[in-house]
Amino acid sequence: MGAFDESKTKMNILIKNRNILQTTYIPDQLPHRENEVKNIVEIITPSLYKHKPSNILITGKTGTGKTAVLNYIGKELKKEDPSEENCSFLYVNCEIVDNPYGMLFNISNQIIKDQSNKIPFTGWSLDRVYDTLINSIDKENKIFIIVLDEIDRILQKNGDDIFYFLTTMNEKLKNSKVSIIGVTNNTKFTELLTSKIRSRLGEEKVVFPPYNPEQLQDILRKRAELAFEPGVVEEGVIPYCAAVSAQDSGDARKALDLLRVSAEKAERRGDSIVTEAHVKEAINAIEKDTVQEVIRTLPSQSKIILRSIIENHEKKDTSVITGDVYSLYKEICKGLNISPKSEKRVADLISELDMLGIIHARVKSFGRQGRTREIELNINKDIIEFVMKDELFEPLSKYKPPKQTKLL
Ligand SMILES: Nc1ncnc2c1ncn2[C@@H]1O[C@H](COP(=O)(O)OP(=O)(O)O)[C@@H](O)[C@H]1O
Ligand SMILES: [Mg+2]
Incomplete structure (x- = not known):
């Protein structure tokens, strides 16, 4: 059996003109501009x-x-x-x-x-x-x-x-x-x-200015007319793609990407029309890719802090506070032979992770040591695994963690 047999049998080509959905395609008409x-x-x-x-x-x-x-x-x-x-x-x-x-x-x-x-x-x-x-x-x-x-x-x-x-x-x-x-x-x-x-x-x-949902719909419709045979894209698909992208940033590139990925999901499943379910699937896939990209490109120090937060969460049911994160962070640095930053610097990097939306850090109290923050993770299991598997942490597989610290 050939490597392509299964995929070929399943595949149902729905995109008549693939080029049109590429973001490099330059349309003749630019509605709303x-x-x-x-x-x-x-x-x-x-x-x-x-x-x-x-x-x-x-x-x-x-x-x-x-x-x-x-x-x-x-x-x-x-x-x-x-x-x-x-x-x-x-x-x-x-x-x-x-x-x-x-x-x-x-x-x-x-x-x-x-x-x-x-x-x-x-x-x-x-x-x-x-x-x-x-x-x-x-x-x-x-x-x-x-x-x-x-x-x-x-x-x-x-x-x-x-x-x-x-x-x-x-x-x-x-x-x-x-x-x-x-x-x-x-x-x-x-x-x-x-x-x-x-x-x-x-x-x-x-x-x-960013596009609003109606404008994105017009842009997508024009492209879809050229890219698909009539009837292939279900009624609600374009409004859905437009709404999601408008809410995000009014970005036509994202809207087009979403439509293309949705259609590709349908094709790979061998479905004959593109539906809102395919859009949902595409949103998840794109989201996963973007979060992974953000994490992949984080500086090492931030990755170590993130790992410390993850491990602290694995250990406890209660919320994780900055002090605990800092202690474990220092341990991990030791294991990696990287010199740890000051607590103040780590607090700044925690704020950056918060701004990136990877974690939520809420101020809990102003104790004697200053501000304590409660930290929640804002990433799912797949992404957590992605962090833990980062090549930065490879040396840790040989490193024995202190006492109760559980390494994934
Ligand atoms: N008004 C529009 N009508 C049709 N397609 C558009 C329109 N605005 C943007 N696009 C498409 O969206 C994508 C992103 O647009 P682009 O010009 O690269 O944005 P920017 O340069 O502002 O980041 C491109 O594929 C482009 O063809
Ligand atoms: Mg540009």
Whole structure:
């Protein structure tokens, strides 16, 4: 028997066009983003007449359609000026090129077509890259609209020198001009900038609000029409997916993911329609994945604290308090040969776990030692097991715990 036999017999293909449900798919229509599109289009229209538009800073939570809208506008702009005589629209994803060299390399690569004049992937000084880029931009004698998507990534890792360079570039250009469209999921991004750069980057500001449930339904319906044969998706499925995602964050990416995962659950079970039960199943699966991802990427110290909380819970029926967590935390650190942090620092890390929603920490009393908190776990059995199996704790299997401490 072949490895695929069983799955093949069971599988019932329901998604006619799988590509449509991928988050990388760029739809032709973007319902409920008409205002944002109009707003940005108005700001950048002067570029068609070879005038420099204002820089724009676009903010909005993830999944609010920022990247989709800019891709759409880029395509439409190209329709207006197909030979790019007056303006070119360049898109850079700063999540991928997250350092100044990479970013300038990427921009220049899109401008310099002649292979022999291209900037090398590495090796040049930043100054040389700057100068070469400025020269090649100026030679074109037109407007460049440069979209820097996920712009906060660059700032996080490299500070704001690069923005200073980009926003003062026009002073060095004689023939061409550059407009920057910065895009960020971080609604507090501007607070991280110096006031000079803030006012330069944010000459115009556009905010993308989260989608409400009705808007998410419209977005999902349009996609579902393209992705499924009629009748395959049960009536209540789309409102359900929309409601769950709207409650979360108004994130269209999450809503689409939920619909796709739900349909895949149905397919794998060999069901002929996608129902709300499949959505429920998908919610659980996605939730498990995200919590696991949060836990997997926790710093070691936080993982140890979490393990201590878990073990304290296993030992007792009553609630767990910070002091107990700290004692066991120190024991585990010893077993792992890691130096323990102060009680104060551990208290801060406990607060962080609380903010992540992994635990609930409630202030119980202000005793002589200060504040005691009662800690409850907010993760299920599967996730607890996932924590205990973290490779960080591998050395503990050889380590004999003190007295009554029960290691899982
Ligand atoms: N108004 C909309 N209509 C259709 N699809 C949308 C809309 N807004 C977002 N999407 C889809 O949702 C997903 C996330 O959108 P995206 O533009 O990547 O969000 P952001 O860049 O704000 O994080 C993408 O698959 C995108 O195609
Ligand atoms: Mg985006």
